[in-house]
Amino acid sequence: MASKECIAMLLAGGQGSRLGVLTKNIAKPAVSFGGKYRIIDFCLSNCINSGIDTVGVLTQYKPLALHRYIGTGEAWDLDSAAGGASMLPPFATETGGNWYDGTADAIYRNIEYVDGYNPEHVLVLSGDHLYKMDYNDMLRVHKDADADLTIAVYEVPWEEASRFGIMSLDENGRIGKFSEKPKKPDSNLASMGIYIFRWDVMRAALIADHDDPESEHDFGKNIIPMLLGQGKTLIPYRFEGYWKDVGTIDSYFEAHMDLLDKGLGTQLFLEGMPVFSNSNFYPAQYLGKKASVTNSIVSNGCSIKGSVTHSILGSGVQIGEGAVIEDAILLPGSRIGKNCRIKKAIINEGVHILPDSVIEDPDGQILVIGANSKFAG
């Protein structure tokens, strides 16, 4: 039987309810990011750039746009005959059907898919994180240590450590303890939710976890503690680049502003491995005679006649004459009418803002304007 050294299982089924209207109609990994991208582009690109050509994408919440977007995986070169991207939504069996009940359960229900590739290792990813990583390097560390499970960790500020799943290391530098959102953290190494398991170890753990009626079938809460209890070898893989869970409106907005302010744009898009996306065909962007665009990121197909500063514009965004856009994220296909004033706002895909609208919160809160609606301020 042919076998793969490592395949990826990408968790993309979460609702991402904290993103509000942005995920009203689409799953969180499908949410637009950085102008022309969608959040899941980063993970998919990381996979192919790391030589991982087999990716099972576990979907559940409103998966249609995500399925359509990923398609055959061709845009990421993940349409290979020997593997490629496979969309894995919940399915029925002869004994009925169930929704995925937790991250571990989602993979448990696809054991047959993984077995089909007979991999030595399985990389588990979250489709809603923003970072560039060479998983191959992590795999090398995992193999060199002969580990059962390697967890990517990120050093977070101590005062924020209680918001994360925290890994405490023993004297050998292995993971000795895992605490989910500890009140008094004894380490500041946060789990990034990126795991490489030996498949035989993971497979046995998933089956044992499935049979445990008390389990929430969660990697962090159940699988990792189980393996620690069994005395398996768990090691950390330290990551130092940019990494962000864009799970809330605040963090989503902040990550966009980082693109402009912290040189993140250069780091993510220009340096190192390329980020691929399944983009549509747009002409070059047009800036009109009265346009002004400064300190901004603008995608193909935009037509700008107003003034834009410190903002991110997605593909095909149109901005009318006299409009003033500041600190805003305009997602693909949104249209801003003449003389609008928009400050510190996120305008969702395809939203039309009628002329002369004013979108600005007097208290400086981030405003989010929902999907497929016309809005007059």
Added chain:
Amino acid sequence: MSKTIGLITANYASEAMNAVMTDRPLAALPFGGRYRLIDFPLSNMANSGITSVGLVIPFKNRSLIDHVGTGKAWGFGRKTHSMFMLPGSVYGKRDTDSKFLLRDIIQNARFFNYEQTTDYVLMSGANRVISMDFRPLIEQHEASGVQITKVYKGKEFLDIFIMDASFLNDLCKWFSNLDFMDITKIIDTYLPETPIGRYEYIGYEHKIDNMTDYFEASMELLKEDVQDMLFEHGTVFTNIQDRCPTFFAPTANVKNSLIAAGSSIEGNVENCIIFRSSHISEGASVKNCVLMQHAEIDSGAELKYFICDKRVHVTSDVKIIASKESPYFVKKGMTV
């Protein structure tokens, strides 16, 4: 249902352009920030539901083949939608006078014979910026009963015509000793009695035979009605390169310009076409310019009516002020 196959001839260059720019067939000429001229006829074929297209390529075909590949970006290169590379019969013409050489058809007869069920052959040149739906043309030709229908805009023949496959087949047999001639000229000269249909095109088009044409067509792209006519009625497909969006620095000052992805703009830009992955430094000023892919303009440089091919580097404080009548050209890879 009748079947139409497409044929795009791309085996000609413009001597006038190659004197100042990189030697390449006109079809591979970069245009409009992210396109090459071949994108227009190929997209027109794709958008008109034509599922089989032959592309007559010149001897110097690297840039063209590199760009079109299997035709996948245009929806070809599939089981049911195919693009065929047809080697041109001559070395590659240095002018654009004859585009539809009979010998290109004869030499690639297998492409036409392979498509046994073909009723019509729709031919297009590749030296025009045009976004045209061929379906009404096919309908008109089919209804008219004539053997050939040519597309005009006013008095100008747009190097687009459709003919009965059987008629083309006949021409190949009858005129094999005149195979160095252009099909349309053979008909005009030796078959003057042939009824020729006329289809009137009313959209935008611009012929590109020389640098004046090129500069003029580029500048016309800055007009919104031209943008609408070219891009709103059907997607113009092109080779996807996965460039990131363009960065505008706090110092950027850009007016009336088309900017392609992957660029970084820190300086002043007005009335320009800037291709992918170009960099305009702070304090640089470019006006009425066409800068092809990977242009690098250093600070203090001042350019007016300047056209450069790919990967040109203009160093600090260089001033080149040309005029609309005679823009300044710089070849590929040069440092100025």
